[in-house]
Amino acid sequence: MTDLVVKSNKLVQALQTLTLAETRVIQLAIVDARETGKGLCSSEPLELNAARFAQAFNVSNDAAYLTLIEAEESLFKRQFTIINDDDTLTKSRWIQDANYRKGEGRILVTLTRIVIEHVTRIDGFEQYFTSYHLKQTSNFSSVYAVRLYELLMQWKSVGKTPMYELKKFREQLGIGVNEYPRMEPFKRRVLHVAIEQINESSDILVEYKQHKKGRSISGFSFSFKKKKDTSVKAVKTNSPSYFFSKMTDPQRHLFANKLAELPEMGNYSQGTESYAQFAVRIAEMLKDAQKFEELFPYLQKVGFQSA
Structure with a gap:
C-alpha cells in the first residue's frame, strides 16, 4: 500500500473535534478503505487491527490495542461540519457503525456516506482534493499538528496559504470555545507546538504570519517549503549498487554464463554440477545485492561494466 491519505478540500477544511487517537483511526480507515474497497459500504466493513495501526504510527501493539478500544467507544x-459553496452546512458522523472484537485486537468500521463521497470521488477532480502520505504525520504527538499539516497540504502546489480567520481556524483545528481563549496560551500550546512538530517530523518547513485588525490578531497565514531530501544518498555511477540497480534479467543470465566459465569462480561451484547448472545458480546469486557486490570484480572481468 502507498498509505496515501486523500480528502476533498472541503473535508480538510471541515469544522471538527477529534482526539489524536481518533484522528489516526480515521486516517488509517481512509487509507485502507480506498486501497481495499472495504468500509465503503455496509455489506463489507473495513477491518483495522492493532498490528496494522502499530506499524503505521510507530507505536507498540499494546498502545494500538488501547487506541482501538478508545475509538470504538468514542469515534x-x-x-464534523462541512461548509458548502452556498454557505449552508452539512453535518455528518465519521463512521456509521463500529464493531470492536474483544480479545482479537481488531475493529470493524464502515464510513458514512458523506465521508465516502469526500475521500473517493477524485478521478478528474484532483484539484478539489488534498493528499499526503500517512508517514508524514505518523510521528506527531499533537492532533493540532496533524490538522495544520492537512490544511497546509491543500496549498502544497504554491507553498503558502491565504489568511485563516481566527475563529474558523480554531474550529478547523478542533479547539473548543472554552479552550485556550487567550492568544498567548493558544500560540504557545497549539500553534507553536504544531509548527515545531511539523518542522521536525514531516517533509516540510513552515512558518506563520499573524494578521491584525487594530490591536487584535484576526488570523494567521502560513508559508512552507519542501525539505531537502536527505533520505536518498547519491549513488556513484561506478559503484556495485549502481550496476546492481541497472542490470536487466537478460544481462543477468548472459553474464552468469560467462562467470560460470571463469576459473576464479571455482570456489562457488558445488559438487559435480554442470556449467549450465552453475550458471543458473549464479544468476540467482546476482539477484542479491550483497552477492552482486561480492561478484562485481568478476563481472567487470567478463565485461559487464562496459555492457
Missing part, C-alpha cells in the same frame, strides 16, 4: 459519536 461513533464524533461529528
Whole structure:
C-alpha cells in the first residue's frame, strides 16, 4: 500500500473535534478503505487491527490495542461540519457503525456516506482534493499538528496559504470555545507546538504570519517549503549498487554464463554440477545485492561494466 491519505478540500477544511487517537483511526480507515474497497459500504466493513495501526504510527501493539478500544467507544459519536459553496452546512458522523472484537485486537468500521463521497470521488477532480502520505504525520504527538499539516497540504502546489480567520481556524483545528481563549496560551500550546512538530517530523518547513485588525490578531497565514531530501544518498555511477540497480534479467543470465566459465569462480561451484547448472545458480546469486557486490570484480572481468 502507498498509505496515501486523500480528502476533498472541503473535508480538510471541515469544522471538527477529534482526539489524536481518533484522528489516526480515521486516517488509517481512509487509507485502507480506498486501497481495499472495504468500509465503503455496509455489506463489507473495513477491518483495522492493532498490528496494522502499530506499524503505521510507530507505536507498540499494546498502545494500538488501547487506541482501538478508545475509538470504538468514542469515534461513533464524533461529528464534523462541512461548509458548502452556498454557505449552508452539512453535518455528518465519521463512521456509521463500529464493531470492536474483544480479545482479537481488531475493529470493524464502515464510513458514512458523506465521508465516502469526500475521500473517493477524485478521478478528474484532483484539484478539489488534498493528499499526503500517512508517514508524514505518523510521528506527531499533537492532533493540532496533524490538522495544520492537512490544511497546509491543500496549498502544497504554491507553498503558502491565504489568511485563516481566527475563529474558523480554531474550529478547523478542533479547539473548543472554552479552550485556550487567550492568544498567548493558544500560540504557545497549539500553534507553536504544531509548527515545531511539523518542522521536525514531516517533509516540510513552515512558518506563520499573524494578521491584525487594530490591536487584535484576526488570523494567521502560513508559508512552507519542501525539505531537502536527505533520505536518498547519491549513488556513484561506478559503484556495485549502481550496476546492481541497472542490470536487466537478460544481462543477468548472459553474464552468469560467462562467470560460470571463469576459473576464479571455482570456489562457488558445488559438487559435480554442470556449467549450465552453475550458471543458473549464479544468476540467482546476482539477484542479491550483497552477492552482486561480492561478484562485481568478476563481472567487470567478463565485461559487464562496459555492457
